[in-house]
Amino acid sequence: xxxxxxxxxxxxxxxxxxxxxxxxxxxxxxxxxxxxxxxxxxxxxxxxxxxxxxxxxxxxxxxxxxxxxxxxxxxxxxxxxxxxxxxxxxxxxxxxxxxxxxxxxxxxxxxxxxxxxxxxxxxxxxxxxxxxxxxxxxxxxxxxxxxxxxxxxxxxxxxxxxxxxxxxxxxxxxxxxxxxxxxxxxxxxxxxxxxxxxxxxxxxxxxxxxxxxxxxxxxxxxxxxxxxxxxxxxxxxxxxxxxxxxxxxxxxxxxxxxxxxxxxxxxxxxxxxxxxxxxxxxxxxxxxxxxxxxxxxxxxxxxxxxxxxxxxxxxxxxxxxxxxxxxxxxxxxxxxxxxxxxxxxxxxxxxxxxxxxxxxxxxxxxxxxxxxxxxxxxxxxxxxxxxxx
Numbered sequence: 118x119x120x121x122x123x124x125x126x127x128x129x130x131x132x133x134x135x136x137x138x139x140x141x142x143x144x145x146x147x148x149x150x151x152x153x154x155x156x157x158x159x160x161x162x163x164x165x166x167x168x169x170x171x172x173x174x175x176x177x178x179x180x181x182x183x184x185x186x187x188x189x190x191x192x193x194x195x196x197x198x199x200x201x202x203x204x205x206x207x208x209x210x211x212x213x214x215x216x217x218x219x220x221x222x223x224x225x226x227x228x229x230x231x232x233x234x235x236x237x238x239x240x241x242x243x244x245x246x247x248x249x250x251x252x253x254x255x256x257x258x259x260x261x262x263x264x265x266x267x268x269x270x271x272x273x274x275x276x277x278x279x280x281x282x283x284x285x286x287x288x289x290x291x292x293x294x295x296x297x298x299x300x301x302x303x304x305x306x307x308x309x310x311x312x313x314x315x316x317x318x319x320x321x322x323x324x325x326x327x328x329x330x331x332x333x334x335x336x337x338x339x340x341x342x343x344x345x346x347x348x349x350x351x352x353x354x355x356x357x358x359x360x361x362x363x364x365x366x367x368x369x370x371x372x373x374x375x376x377x378x379x380x381x382x383x384x385x386x387x388x389x390x391x392x393x394x395x396x397x398x399x400x401x402x403x404x405x406x407x408x409x410x411x412x413x414x415x416x417x418x419x420x421x422x423x424x425x426x427x428x429x430x431x432x433x434x435x436x437x438x439x440x441x442x443x444x445x446x447x448x449x450x451x452x453x454x455x456x457x458x459x460x461x462x463x464x465x466x467x468x469x470x471x472x473x474x475x476x477x478x479x480x481x482x483x484x485x486x487x488x489x490x491x492x493x494x495x496x497x498x499x500x501x502x503x504x505x506x
Contacts, residue, residue: 133470
């Protein structure tokens with residue numbers, strides 16, 4: 118019966134990130150720097166809110182768009198943090214994580230023949246959805262621009278078939294952000310054009326040296342921007358699966374239809390926990406962010422001494438990833454990662470997991486304890502020393 122499976126689905130591959138993390142499970146003594154999952158527990162007060170919801174039997178369906186009080190909390194959160202203004206009744210949808218938010222967004226606006234511009238290298242979760250919508254992913258090579266989308270790069274790829282542009286900053290896998298000047302230039306290029314901007318801001322609370330800035334906050338850009346966010350990274354709630362879409366009412370009403378037939382509603386228990394996260398836990402990310410910044414500085418400095426240079430000398434400004442070049446060693450990213458795992462029992466993600474534009478790099482996640490990072494960097498230093506000898 119396999120020959121009857123949707124041909125587009127058959128062509129999709131399992132994420133290279135997951136392939137590597139699954140492989141690492143067969144190396145019980147390996148130190149893994151692969152998964153982008155906070156190593157902090159969900160804050161206790163959020164867990165207690167979830168327990169209360171269970172004790173009070175709040176286990177029924179919610180409104181398709183989510184609990185009204187959660188949508189208000191989400192709108193208040195992005196208003197206070199990022200200067201975004203959304204009507205919680207008509208412009209906010211609570212989703213089963215940011216991944217489902219991305220799915221309903223793309224399935225609402227992308228159809229056969231549409232093109233979507235995406236930066237390369239990029240997290241592998243976008244292209245398969247675009248393909249299943251009948252669209253085409255058009256990669257924008259950001260390797261020479263410090264892994265940042267620029268107005269000039271976008272302009273070179275725009276066609277009459279361009280339906281959307283994905284901005285995913287802070288970036289997975291590079292940790293880079295776009296400056297306000299860059300966002301302004303992109304806004305000036307796209308403002309008023311029949312092109313959506315999908316701004317994936319899941320790492321917005323993990324920006325270290327400056328406030329996060331959303332392109333939707335710039336004049337005239339809310340009307341054509343769909344913002345995606347969630348609580349997985351900011352509140353260490355990966356398994357709770359709570360995400361959000363923020364979009365104009367004229368677009369949200371159609372996204373809600375896709376969401377309704379997709380999952381009906383996000384988990385009711387998780388939604389009650391999310392209310393606590395966005396109200397009493399408004400600044401829960403701050404202590405985690407301070408620790409991530411210390412880890413970033415440590416790993417970055419060690420990589421520089423080891424000789425694994427990033428694309429640009431600046432430290433990545435957000436998320437919890439570093440994306441150093443390994444091109445000097447004459448190995449593919451797959452070869453480098455497998456050799457490192459076999460010889461030193463350290464697992465990183467090959468850069469080609471993030472499109473062909475990630476080849477020649479590896480992704481290192483520093484969402485691990487400082488003890489793990491120190492041991493991993495020591496092993497990596499020994500490995501690189503042997504390669505260079």
